[in-house]
Amino acid sequence: xxxxxxxLKINVKTVYLGEESHPGMERHVFAYTVTMENxxxxxxxxxxxxxIITDANGKTFEVVGEGVVGEHPYLRPxxxxxxxxxxxxxxxxxxxxxxxxxxxxxGVPFEAPIAPFSxxxxxxxx
Numbered sequence: 001x002x003x004x005x006x007x008l009k010i011n012v013k014t015v016y017l018g019e020e021s022h023p024g025m026e027r028h029v030f031a032y033t034v035t036m037e038n039x040x041x042x043x044x045x046x047x048x049x050x051x052i053i054t055d056a057n058g059k060t061f062e063v064v065g066e067g068v069v070g071e072h073p074y075l076r077p078x079x080x081x082x083x084x085x086x087x088x089x090x091x092x093x094x095x096x097x098x099x100x101x102x103x104x105x106x107g108v109p110f111e112a113p114i115a116p117f118s119x120x121x122x123x124x125x126x
Contacts, residue, residue, distance in 0.1 A: 006104050007040040008075075008112035012096075016121045017086065023121075026090040030119045033084045034068070036100070036112070038075035044102045044110075045074045046081075051098040051114075056091035068100075092121035 013033045020029040038044060051063040066072070073081040087096060097116035103109045 004042040004104065004106055004108075005040040006042060006044060006102070006108065006110045007038070008044070008100060008102065009037045009039045010100070010112060010114050011035045012114070012117045014117065014119055016119075018121075020086075021121075023092065027088060028090070028092050028094075028119075028121060029086055029088045031084055031086045032096070032117075032119075033082060034114075035080055035082045036073075036075070037080040038077050040104075041077055042104045042106060043074065043076045044104045046072055046100055046102050047109075048101040049098065050101070051087075051096055053087050053089060053094065053096050053119075055089040055094040059090060061089075063098075087119065089119060092124045094119040 015031045017029040017031055021027055048066045049068055053061040069083045069085055095116050095118055098114045100112045
């Protein structure tokens with residue numbers, strides 16, 4: 001019997017939204033686009049998300065919710081899903097990381113970690 005592998009590859013790209021940001025009011029808005037791909041051997045459905053957002057002052061925000069952008073994508077092996085959302089922090093630099101909660105077709109739940117990535121206003125980091 002072949003072992004069932006439960007794995008989700010996650011790639012994140014960020015963009016600073018200058019038109020929605022107000023630095024003088026400590027409001028820095030970033031869009032982030034997530035591409036997730038089922039690199040396992042069994043289909044799975046995304047159930048929820050858990051984000052930890054930290055600004056340069058060490059202020060942390062935690063976001064826990066169902067699905068992503070109102071959806072619960074179902075991914076067969078090799079399939080990908082992409083979505084864009086946004087985050088707001090008080091400083092021009094910060095970071096995000098977290099995890100997705102999924103359930104495989106065999107009924108086994110699993111977590112997919114989201115590696116830390118930077119949120120940075122252009123020309124802020126070298």
